[in-house]
Amino acid sequence: MLIRHAQPEDLDDIRCILEPVIRAGETYPLPRDMTQVEALAYWMEPNHETFVAEDDGRLVGTYYLRANQPGGGAHVANCGYVTARGAEGRGVARRMCEHSLQQARDRGYLAMQFNFVVSTNERAICLWHRTGFETVGRLPLAFKHPRLGMVDALVMFRRL
């Protein structure tokens, strides 16, 4: 698996990777009726550095890296990760997370924070724990899950 910066020719694949996650609305606090253009614009905002994971010539995931806050909070990084539908269970998210931690270290960040991990996203939470993240906050009923109703969201953090 090769993880590299996203290129203009990856946009269509990234759009397809994001699409089911946006429509499901179960893991990211994004409007389920967001257009594909809005979703791409969000994922590739000017202050995001966007990467893709490529396996055997096919994109299997994408993530972004950014400063979580400007000014006095700019030493803490933030990332978002999405694995392509059909590529789950092959360690894509773990590889992207490990890659992002190293990229963040290389850029001088001292920590990484996830602001809004939906508490029912057990697979992700388990992975973040395994990669060294701790739950430092719990936001009570902060996420309206389309199937499960109001559920907590977690704030997760690790030093680099």
Next chain:
Amino acid sequence: MLIRHAQPEDLDDIRCILEPVIRAGETYPLPRDMTQVEALAYWMEPNHETFVAEDDGRLVGTYYLRANQPGGGAHVANCGYVTARGAEGRGVARRMCEHSLQQARDRGYLAMQFNFVVSTNERAICLWHRTGFETVGRLPLAFKHPRLGMVDALVMFRRL
């Protein structure tokens, strides 16, 4: 004290209220070298509803109200408050906070969250506790204070 929506003719006063807070860099994670235009643009973003507190014909504070997250997180509000220099100790922040809680309720929000309360901002933390907020997260050394070095930031939350 009258709290009302900000009007175009308030922009210059809001700019002056924000200025010392931005330059000090002790309470908000914003770049200390932000221009006044950037600071105003941040404070009055299209998705912010901006209010001012007026006392005896003079603006003594300003706050914004917004959804803290889109999509499944859009039922949680977020606010930022700044009291004008020289108007501290007169309950301006408390009045703005109470006003914002009611405005948030009126708009159907179910909770309010502060994402990044600098842990050395004891006056604010004390006030948020008095107005019903709980600390639901602690971000270790997430803020670089210009005088005190690396300090924690708190995530605070209350139901409406």
